[in-house]
Amino acid sequence: MYMVTAEEMRQLDRYTIDRLGIPALTLMENAGCAVADEVLKLCAERSGKSNGGFSVGTSDLTRGIERAEVLGPQWAEEVTHTGPGDIPGHGGVIRTESWSQGGHDLREREHWYILVGKGNNGGDGLVVARHLTDAGLRVTVVYVEPPETLRGEAAAQRDIIAALGIPVILYGRDTLDLRGASGIVDALLGTGTQGPPREPYASLIREANASGVPLVSVDVPSGLDADTGTLHEPCIRARVTVCLAYLKRGLVQYPGAGTAGDVVVRYIGIPPGLARECGVQLRLLTRDTLRAALDVDVSRSRVPDGHKGTYGHVLVAAGSLRMSGAGLLAARAALRIGSGLVTWAVPEALLPRVIGAAPELMLAAAAAGGDGEWNADSADELLQLAQARDVLAVGPGLGRFAGDTGWLRRLWEEYGGPLVLDADALNILASAGPELEAWKPRSAAVVLTPHPGEMARLLGIPTAEVQRDRITHAREYARTRGVTLVLKGARTVIACPDGTAYVNTTGHAGMATGGAGDVLTGIIAGLLAQGLNASQAAAFGVYLHGAAGETAARHRQHPASVIAGDIIEAL
Numbered sequence: 001m002y003m004v005t006a007e008e009m010r011q012l013d014r015y016t017i018d019r020l021g022i023p024a025l026t027l028m029e030n031a032g033c034a035v036a037d038e039v040l041k042l043c044a045e046r047s048g049k050s051n052g053g054f055s056v057g058t059s060d061l062t063r064g065i066e067r068a069e070v071l072g073p074q075w076a077e078e079v080t081h082t083g084p085g086d087i088p089g090h091g092g093v094i095r096t097e098s099w100s101q102g103g104h105d106l107r108e109r110e111h112w113y114i115l116v117g118k119g120n121n122g123g124d125g126l127v128v129a130r131h132l133t134d135a136g137l138r139v140t141v142v143y144v145e146p147p148e149t150l151r152g153e154a155a156a157q158r159d160i161i162a163a164l165g166i167p168v169i170l171y172g173r174d175t176l177d178l179r180g181a182s183g184i185v186d187a188l189l190g191t192g193t194q195g196p197p198r199e200p201y202a203s204l205i206r207e208a209n210a211s212g213v214p215l216v217s218v219d220v221p222s223g224l225d226a227d228t229g230t231l232h233e234p235c236i237r238a239r240v241t242v243c244l245a246y247l248k249r250g251l252v253q254y255p256g257a258g259t260a261g262d263v264v265v266r267y268i269g270i271p272p273g274l275a276r277e278c279g280v281q282l283r284l285l286t287r288d289t290l291r292a293a294l295d296v297d298v299s300r301s302r303v304p305d306g307h308k309g310t311y312g313h314v315l316v317a318a319g320s321l322r323m324s325g326a327g328l329l330a331a332r333a334a335l336r337i338g339s340g341l342v343t344w345a346v347p348e349a350l351l352p353r354v355i356g357a358a359p360e361l362m363l364a365a366a367a368a369g370g371d372g373e374w375n376a377d378s379a380d381e382l383l384q385l386a387q388a389r390d391v392l393a394v395g396p397g398l399g400r401f402a403g404d405t406g407w408l409r410r411l412w413e414e415y416g417g418p419l420v421l422d423a424d425a426l427n428i429l430a431s432a433g434p435e436l437e438a439w440k441p442r443s444a445a446v447v448l449t450p451h452p453g454e455m456a457r458l459l460g461i462p463t464a465e466v467q468r469d470r471i472t473h474a475r476e477y478a479r480t481r482g483v484t485l486v487l488k489g490a491r492t493v494i495a496c497p498d499g500t501a502y503v504n505t506t507g508h509a510g511m512a513t514g515g516a517g518d519v520l521t522g523i524i525a526g527l528l529a530q531g532l533n534a535s536q537a538a539a540f541g542v543y544l545h546g547a548a549g550e551t552a553a554r555h556r557q558h559p560a561s562v563i564a565g566d567i568i569e570a571l
């Protein structure tokens, strides 16, 4: 599934309207219909009729066109049998699907307020108001600005609402108490928002949040930066966000993801493939994306006559006296993900202490010096060890590194296979600063796996700035440095040198635990060793890491109890 910025969405809208000739009013109609459908589902869930929704012909992609799920006796479609379909000459079934959900009951129970802004988001809201009225709900439209100020398609919708006699009030002039509502549709601000909501929008958003009533946002919660996920003050806290046509980036990145509630992306008539044609390169990372966009064999089939050489040999250079566990976790994860062989290189003095820690691992001593720490002399030994290995992973638990950037530069320039850099290796890379420009470009892949703090050091900016727009920073770095970059944290971003990028959704907050990152390094290295390219290994590795964390949480019965070793065991 593609993810777009507000500007990309505007271009896709314009293309659909101007070049394909689909009228803007049609898109707005579909949008409003889709949102009304989601509101009705919420009503049905609330009344206990939770085994379905009700949809009109503008149905979404996943469920196909012209679906009608039956919600209960008074919602049922009428079916007239005109004869068995298999007897020639007898017609088929006549089925009438009524949008009206009917019943006095519903009107008594459901009174929805539709908060309408001045732009097209408000226009969508007016379509919702009409459809909910037709479905039998009690509806009140709340204009935040005088209705005369609406323009274009939104003005056309305003006139229809007036012609139908649907009750409207003007915020600030008429009395409004949202607390009595059964639900609120937030159609105040969409992708056309500039900066924090101004008055009177801001006050109305605060009132809606304070009402305690379930909120359904149209496209994005009003007050959310659709591109970055930054929350302006104030911002709607939605129960459900019905996102139109394509997922907006801000709904997937925190803190935006935390204020959007359940996000439903609905088809509104814009061809789904248009995003690709228009050059959108950002996708949500799902099994489908892995299969279709990244060509990953998610079933992980193995050749029947394979041997350990078939599945690659990883060299992990990680761990030091005080942080040997980081190295062990990375190396064990590389094994568990299916590498044929894994060699774990440690400083010589550490070797006797880790023998037997994981009998499946091969061990190697590097960085002689007697203090159990890494030093600059180890470059030769590592390069020699790496020659016969398919992947080199460096970084977890290196600790104090007694040397300068020259050590890493040698591994970078002289090792010919894929390189995975994490943790302390990233700090060495960051300290290289602009000198990095002079490093010989690698022909084999580099995968960097920074957490936000490490990313901030790589970029020389504050961590908060990285977090403010994770997608943009990750993509910029990957493109300019020619590396595959995994920016860790909730909703990990995977950015590739060609500009494509993915946002992961697997995993949970319980994975914020010591060593989880080391496990990811091992997973990615292990996938590279098995022949996946850097984008595949990074994306699939992140996806599997999160999915394994979910399995571990179920096993432990609480996410907080998951520790890094559990993630390895759950792989």
Ligand SMILES: NC(=O)C1=CN([C@@H]2O[C@H](COP(=O)(O)OP(=O)(O)OC[C@H]3O[C@@H](n4cnc5c(N)ncnc54)[C@H](O)[C@@H]3O)[C@@H](O)[C@H]2O)[C@@H](O)CC1
Pocket: 013, 014, 017, 024, 027, 028, 031, 117, 118, 119, 120, 121, 122, 123, 124, 188, 189, 190, 191, 192, 193, 194, 195, 196, 197, 198, 199, 201, 218, 219, 220, 244, 268
């Ligand atoms: N363009 C299209 O073809 C379609 C657009 N759609 C809807 O249209 C929305 C985008 O519509 P618009 O571009 O009209 O923009 P919006 O409706 O998001 O908002 C624009 C209006 O809000 C005002 N505004 C902007 N920032 C503000 C702030 N911080 N405080 C107070 N007022 C502010 C502007 O003056 C403008 O009048 C989408 O989110 C979606 O809901 C859908 O109808 C589908 C089709």
Ligand SMILES: [K+]
Pocket: 121, 186, 187, 188, 189, 190, 217, 218, 219, 220, 221, 222
């Ligand atoms: K909105």
